[in-house]
Amino acid sequence: MDVVSLAALITSVATLATVAFLAYQVYYTRKEAHADFMYKMNRDFFFRDPSRGIIRALEEDRKILKDKGGEFSETDVDDFLGNIELMEIYRKNGVLTKEDIGSMFGHYIRTAYENEEIKEYVEKYAEYWEGFINLAKMTTK
Numbered sequence: 001m002d003v004v005s006l007a008a009l010i011t012s013v014a015t016l017a018t019v020a021f022l023a024y025q026v027y028y029t030r031k032e033a034h035a036d037f038m039y040k041m042n043r044d045f046f047f048r049d050p051s052r053g054i055i056r057a058l059e060e061d062r063k064i065l066k067d068k069g070g071e072f073s074e075t076d077v078d079d080f081l082g083n084i085e086l087m088e089i090y091r092k093n094g095v096l097t098k099e100d101i102g103s104m105f106g107h108y109i110r111t112a113y114e115n116e117e118i119k120e121y122v123e124k125y126a127e128y129w130e131g132f133i134n135l136a137k138m139t140t141k
Contacts, residue, residue, distance in 0.1 A: 050076035088131030106139035
């Protein structure tokens with residue numbers, strides 16, 4: 001093998017090794033970014049008000065809306081449901097999967113969907129809550 005052929009072979013091998021290493025880095029960087037994104041969604045959904053309080057009220061079967069004897073305004077319920085709407089947008093755009101949403105948030109989405117107060121509120125403003133309704137139906141299957 002002459003020097004030029006050897007140099008071409010070495011360059012090809014080095015290029016393939018570099019491409020393989022970069023593909024590996026991209027794959028794990030995406031996984032890490034996804035995990036970080038899920039952590040932030042979890043934190044925002046479970047540990048920030050008003051969502052945190054609404055989840056507790058749902059779990060304890062307490063009233064939600066102030067006009068029904070609860071402690072939350074319609075704006076608070078909008079914020080809570082808006083987080084779920086975002087999940088549906090992210091799912092449709094391929095950022096989250098059905099499994100991501102179902103495993104981490106599914107129980108709470110179903111609980112909200114089955115709550116009579118939330119159900120009545122969502123039906124009253126149905127045009128705004130299509131994503132919530134879709135996810136609730138998806139996570140109940």
